[in-house]
Amino acid sequence: MIEARGLTKKYGDRTAVDGISFTVHPGRVTGFLGPNGAGKSTTMRMLLGLDRPTAGSITVHGRSYADFPAPLRQVGALLEARALHPGRSARDHLRWMAASNGLPVRRVDEVLDLVGLTDVAGQRVGRFSLGMGQRLGIAVALLGDPPVVVLDEPVNGLDPEGIRWVRTLTRQLAAEGRTVFLSSHLMSEMALTADHLVVIGRGRVLADCSMPDFIAEHAASYVRVRSPQTAQVADLLRRDGLEVTAVDDELRVQGRDAAAIGELVGRQGHLLHELTLVSSSLEEAFMTLTAASVEYTTRDRTPAGATR
Amino acid sequence: MTGTLSTPAPDTVALDPDRHVPGVREPGFAQTLRAEWIKFWSVRSTPWSVGALVTLGAGLTVLVCAVSAADLAAGTTGEAAGSFITWGMTVAQITAIVLGALVVTSEYGTGMIRATLTATPHRGRVLAAKALVLTGTLFVAGAVTAVLGYLGGNWFLEQEGIGLALGDDGVLRSLVGSGLYMAGIGLFAAAVGLLVRHTAAALSIVLALLLVVGNMVMLLPGAWGEWATKLMPGNAGSVVATPVSFNPNLLGPWTGFAVFCAEVAAVVLAGYLVLRRRDA
Numbered sequence: 001m002i003e004a005r006g007l008t009k010k011y012g013d014r015t016a017v018d019g020i021s022f023t024v025h026p027g028r029v030t031g032f033l034g035p036n037g038a039g040k041s042t043t044m045r046m047l048l049g050l051d052r053p054t055a056g057s058i059t060v061h062g063r064s065y066a067d068f069p070a071p072l073r074q075v076g077a078l079l080e081a082r083a084l085h086p087g088r089s090a091r092d093h094l095r096w097m098a099a100s101n102g103l104p105v106r107r108v109d110e111v112l113d114l115v116g117l118t119d120v121a122g123q124r125v126g127r128f129s130l131g132m133g134q135r136l137g138i139a140v141a142l143l144g145d146p147p148v149v150v151l152d153e154p155v156n157g158l159d160p161e162g163i164r165w166v167r168t169l170t171r172q173l174a175a176e177g178r179t180v181f182l183s184s185h186l187m188s189e190m191a192l193t194a195d196h197l198v199v200i201g202r203g204r205v206l207a208d209c210s211m212p213d214f215i216a217e218h219a220a221s222y223v224r225v226r227s228p229q230t231a232q233v234a235d236l237l238r239r240d241g242l243e244v245t246a247v248d249d250e251l252r253v254q255g256r257d258a259a260a261i262g263e264l265v266g267r268q269g270h271l272l273h274e275l276t277l278v279s280s281s282l283e284e285a286f287m288t289l290t291a292a293s294v295e296y297t298t299r300d301r302t303p304a305g306a307t308r
Numbered sequence: 309m310t311g312t313l314s315t316p317a318p319d320t321v322a323l324d325p326d327r328h329v330p331g332v333r334e335p336g337f338a339q340t341l342r343a344e345w346i347k348f349w350s351v352r353s354t355p356w357s358v359g360a361l362v363t364l365g366a367g368l369t370v371l372v373c374a375v376s377a378a379d380l381a382a383g384t385t386g387e388a389a390g391s392f393i394t395w396g397m398t399v400a401q402i403t404a405i406v407l408g409a410l411v412v413t414s415e416y417g418t419g420m421i422r423a424t425l426t427a428t429p430h431r432g433r434v435l436a437a438k439a440l441v442l443t444g445t446l447f448v449a450g451a452v453t454a455v456l457g458y459l460g461g462n463w464f465l466e467q468e469g470i471g472l473a474l475g476d477d478g479v480l481r482s483l484v485g486s487g488l489y490m491a492g493i494g495l496f497a498a499a500v501g502l503l504v505r506h507t508a509a510a511l512s513i514v515l516a517l518l519l520v521v522g523n524m525v526m527l528l529p530g531a532w533g534e535w536a537t538k539l540m541p542g543n544a545g546s547v548v549a550t551p552v553s554f555n556p557n558l559l560g561p562w563t564g565f566a567v568f569c570a571e572v573a574a575v576v577l578a579g580y581l582v583l584r585r586r587d588a
Contacts, residue, residue: 049429050422071426083421096346099346100342
């Protein structure tokens, strides 16, 4: 179990993490979601004792990371930025890490096999592709067979096969009863992997709920209605208390399902060309939720010469 | 609220962290030391630096002795043979500095430091293990290099009848002292590396301090110049590594080495405080 309480990190004037509190429970995958610069990696670094919180605390099983005598056996971490010397072989990297926590060399071969790097274990990691580097990072995280696994952007640089492998692996780790804390800026990936979501933006928690709750609350849906008699249909639906927005030649109707809307329109004898339930994607829900907190936004540019 | 998945699992984790490792020990300093030893020897820069130290240190001593043996015997140089018998170490120290700086700065340059500190969050222990691996290696390499240089160089000196016996004043001390000075100067570079966290910056600072500033301060007027020269780390620490110093106005070998050790210790302490306080 991971607990953050009033966790704050300031770099000079800039507040990277602004008094966040959340709890990550064992036995499920908790997604840590936020746009770039939201404070995800800073939070992860404080969890691992690399950065010192300005205020508040983040603990694992009630203890600070630095208080574990053999932390790799308690918390396995994949760090976002590569934390490897390019001149060292994958096996040597795992060997020194194992030695530092009193783990047997046998464990090095086990994790190499688990992530599928046995054949290239003797190669220097500087020659590794991004995907191989990620696999090695996951091997590092699993080296101590820890009850808590923290993965910062694990699918970065992986091919579809690798992405599916990470997804299966994280689900399996959670099923074994481990605490799995997974950061990503990709909502689509989270939707497939996480049971629970902690969403942050600009260093604050925007949502902390189960995935189904998040979908119910934030992923809006509407029924698209197209008719040659747009005006009459809109009128009819509004009179029935439904929320109707006209966009181009279609109507977006909220408040009732497609069947009920179809019956209502049909009973009045209006013609229908289209009647479709449209669910906005989780990606859109996430974008809406974090829109205000995105650090660097792109603006739609006014075409050159269009200045007035 | 839908109610699905809203029941948090119990707070206790059934997994035993030690289940894979029957009879496991609590990792302590020995494990950190072992990890640093593996790290140290599993990158190419280490064998290259140590190889260069031995080759340059012993090779240049032999070369300098071979070239100047006749002049030394004739007494035309005004220098003692003892000043030449470990001469190669003055160049070899550069490789010790490179190795010392890299041990620290390569971790910051590559991001390795984050792996190091997640494996061993006790930062003082990491620094102590690093220092021990570095100084132990440099001491052995430095002493072996000095002995090889002595054996080779002395052969040429003996041809001219001015050979030095191991029992002669300062000879044995300079061989052991060469190891000590290499260890000290490497640790000095490592500590500067902790302060600046950048390979090129650390090397520039240490080399400038030793090779440029160390000689420039002689130009300061009067007692100022005299003492500044005596106290500069390279000048104070290197006397122990030679039977007879070229510069007769420096501190005695052990006094100088004690001053040098104090200087190194001060920079190491500063490096330790920075390592503890700063975010990695």
